[in-house]
Amino acid sequence: MKSASIRFLMQAVMAGAALFLIAPLIVIAAVSLSPSPVFDLPTGGASLRWYGAVASLDSFWPALTLSLEIALLSTTISLVVGTFAGIAIARRAMPGAQILAASLTSPLMMPGLVLGIALLQYFRALGVTQTWPELLLAPVVVTLPFVARTMIAGLSRFDFALLDAARTLGCDFSSSIYRVMVPALAPAYLTAALFSFLASMDNYPVSIFLTDARSKTLPIKMLQYIEESPDPSIAALSTLILIATLASSYRRPRDRPAPSRRTGGVKKQWVW
Amino acid sequence: MTRTSESLAPASPRQNLKMPMASAGLALALPAALVLIFLYAVPLAHLFARSFEGESGMSLAAYERILGDSYGRLLIWNSLGLGLVTTGLTLIIGYPAAFGLAFSKGALRSLFLASLFLPLAASVIVKAFAWSILLRSHGVVNETLMFLHLTNAPIRMIFTQVSLISGSANIFLPFMILPIYAVVAQIDPVLAEAAATLGASPVQAFLRVVVPLTLPGVVAGVALVFSLSVSAYVVPTLLMGENYPTLATAIAKAFLLTRDPALGSAAGAILVFIGLFVVVSSHRLGERSSGG
Numbered sequence: 001m002k003s004a005s006i007r008f009l010m011q012a013v014m015a016g017a018a019l020f021l022i023a024p025l026i027v028i029a030a031v032s033l034s035p036s037p038v039f040d041l042p043t044g045g046a047s048l049r050w051y052g053a054v055a056s057l058d059s060f061w062p063a064l065t066l067s068l069e070i071a072l073l074s075t076t077i078s079l080v081v082g083t084f085a086g087i088a089i090a091r092r093a094m095p096g097a098q099i100l101a102a103s104l105t106s107p108l109m110m111p112g113l114v115l116g117i118a119l120l121q122y123f124r125a126l127g128v129t130q131t132w133p134e135l136l137l138a139p140v141v142v143t144l145p146f147v148a149r150t151m152i153a154g155l156s157r158f159d160f161a162l163l164d165a166a167r168t169l170g171c172d173f174s175s176s177i178y179r180v181m182v183p184a185l186a187p188a189y190l191t192a193a194l195f196s197f198l199a200s201m202d203n204y205p206v207s208i209f210l211t212d213a214r215s216k217t218l219p220i221k222m223l224q225y226i227e228e229s230p231d232p233s234i235a236a237l238s239t240l241i242l243i244a245t246l247a248s249s250y251r252r253p254r255d256r257p258a259p260s261r262r263t264g265g266v267k268k269q270w271v272w
Numbered sequence: 273m274t275r276t277s278e279s280l281a282p283a284s285p286r287q288n289l290k291m292p293m294a295s296a297g298l299a300l301a302l303p304a305a306l307v308l309i310f311l312y313a314v315p316l317a318h319l320f321a322r323s324f325e326g327e328s329g330m331s332l333a334a335y336e337r338i339l340g341d342s343y344g345r346l347l348i349w350n351s352l353g354l355g356l357v358t359t360g361l362t363l364i365i366g367y368p369a370a371f372g373l374a375f376s377k378g379a380l381r382s383l384f385l386a387s388l389f390l391p392l393a394a395s396v397i398v399k400a401f402a403w404s405i406l407l408r409s410h411g412v413v414n415e416t417l418m419f420l421h422l423t424n425a426p427i428r429m430i431f432t433q434v435s436l437i438s439g440s441a442n443i444f445l446p447f448m449i450l451p452i453y454a455v456v457a458q459i460d461p462v463l464a465e466a467a468a469t470l471g472a473s474p475v476q477a478f479l480r481v482v483v484p485l486t487l488p489g490v491v492a493g494v495a496l497v498f499s500l501s502v503s504a505y506v507v508p509t510l511l512m513g514e515n516y517p518t519l520a521t522a523i524a525k526a527f528l529l530t531r532d533p534a535l536g537s538a539a540g541a542i543l544v545f546i547g548l549f550v551v552v553s554s555h556r557l558g559e560r561s562s563g564g
Contacts, residue, residue, distance in 0.1 A: 010368045
């Protein structure tokens, strides 16, 4: 009885925390439906006009495209580099594996702003003046820790003997990787990619120092917009991003047999 | 179960493969090492070097301007204060919440996990702005307090430390709950039962068996939240503005407005010292708590 009530109490704390965490998101969604041009909770009726306004936020589209490009590319680079390093570390295949693992995750604890100014001065000292490569390379340092952490954890649970087994059963090396290792690591990849993508998309402190007047990333544009003329269109844009995130994390369970077409799909569930 | 391949064949063909294994391992680790060296270690070392630059050669002038000045010390104090209070508050909420999450099943658990992950998809900027709306004089929080008759007139919360700390806790709480949850979820409930069988009261079993097992998660969460909040820039800027200058806001100002890279680099170097201290001490504590 007693332990049951303690459990309930802790669940209540978690429920409170969940409400606390979701509150600003609810505000954002509510503001996006506001009929008035002020960034505030709607009073008297709802309207979808700000969703229409998103499309005409001309200055936002280049920023969104730039941020998406950077996030996709830096996530891809981090995934490849992080997986390779993860294999070396998880198999303890090299001297100093523990030191590499610790240094790979350490940028997480370094202030983003400091990384930003360090990279700015470094690129200037090297004579690099193009914004795009700078903006692309900087997030790699920020996203690599997320990927390394997830992939080391995922790979240390992966039984590499399965690869030998697959080859005994007639797979060549590449198909044993493709048919055994990739599916087994798919959840780790998905988590790593999602974290890394989001970390890159919302990276304000590092990229603020590397942008110029022509190429601004989405968070920089957003802060500028909020400080200058906060209208609900920015809430509409954020709500759309939230809905896209929800939709992309909603998928079929991976470890159940594939549904046969005649009996219909299995019940969907959240990846987390 | 996790290391079957190694435990079944302790020293057989692996031994002969040691040389090629080591070189293959190094080759696999090389790209990551290059990224770390050229995009992380060298730039930070360069920043250190810049922070010692004076009018004529090496100088500690920039550090003196921060450490020897009451405003400079206020910057450090404000940064540490924001970091420590945020970490304390998120730990107090996050520790029981992580257990609550681990005890939940099915739809409730999915809902809780979604509440932890989904906020990461919204920009910190927009979340901080939304948070300030909640705390306005006639915002939701004040209206609720007045409805409950806890206060008669609206309390001024926006641009105060209340808004700063609650907003900061709101943004960094997932980074406390998730590492602790990752550890709690792996604890075998049988252990607490075993402790009870051996005569421990539930409180004893919790304090002497469960809590020590969660320490690696606590260390990870504390290190992450502290290092994120001590150097936060968007949160103090949007929630307190000029009233709460921190090292992070001073860095941004030095580089973007006053063009004073030596001062900005020195403030950055101080933040890096704080960061390094967290990395090293959390590594030590993590090793001790998982080893002992």
